[in-house]
Amino acid sequence: MNRPYDPDPHAHPGLHVVALVEGAKGLLALLGASGLELIGPASLRHWVELLIARFQFDPDRGAFAWLQQSINPESVHFAAAAIAAYGLLHLVEAWGLWRARAWASWLGCITATLYVPFEIQALVRHPGWLELAVLSINLVVVWVLARDLFRRRR
Incomplete structure (x- = not known):
């Protein structure tokens, strides 16, 4: 374990x-x-x-x-x-x-998730490829880290 x-x-x-x-x-x-x-x-x-x-x-x-x-x-x-x-x-x-430390996945997942509302707001105010790319990359980071945490729980 x-x-x-x-x-x-x-x-x-x-x-x-x-x-x-x-x-x-x-x-x-x-x-x-x-x-x-x-x-x-x-x-x-x-x-x-x-x-x-x-x-x-x-x-x-x-x-x-x-x-x-x-x-x-x-x-x-x-x-x-x-x-x-x-x-x-x-x-x-x-x-x-x-x-592959669990604390780092927690830290990264929490901090990356905090940026999401601001990135959505930036995309709504100034729609463009850069804003969409930043939001997409951040969502992938959150997904990778959340998946790691979920796998550790099982």
């Missing part, structure tokens, strides 16, 4: 594919967090100023104006830390899925 922390020798082969996707997301998030720290607030503010000028947005109102005013060293460090934590969580999940 397998305990929850033991690898399941009959785990669905799709777990490795999901683990690779989660690992890639984790690495990209860590790269993004590192990039934020390397670029720093001054360069970010400059880029936002360039975007405002390029697209002729109102420099005193709107999302870009708010973003420009919100960029400071503390907010950049906080954003980088949050993105790094997100990336590390995905890397831990990827490791657990690669090793």
Whole structure:
């Protein structure tokens, strides 16, 4: 009998594919967090100023104006830390899925399911191939992980 922390020798082969996707997301998030720290607030503010000028947005109102005013060293460090934590969580999940750990299937299934309503909303608001592909991939991930959990229960 397998305990929850033991690898399941009959785990669905799709777990490795999901683990690779989660690992890639984790690495990209860590790269993004590192990039934020390397670029720093001054360069970010400059880029936002360039975007405002390029697209002729109102420099005193709107999302870009708010973003420009919100960029400071503390907010950049906080954003980088949050993105790094997100990336590390995905890397831990990827490791657990690669090793066919039940806790990783639970974690992945719950977090992937949380994204579904937002992806449906995005598809309804802006129908397109990208939105449909993201939703479809996420539903496949939920299916693979839920199937793994169901098989463990039996």
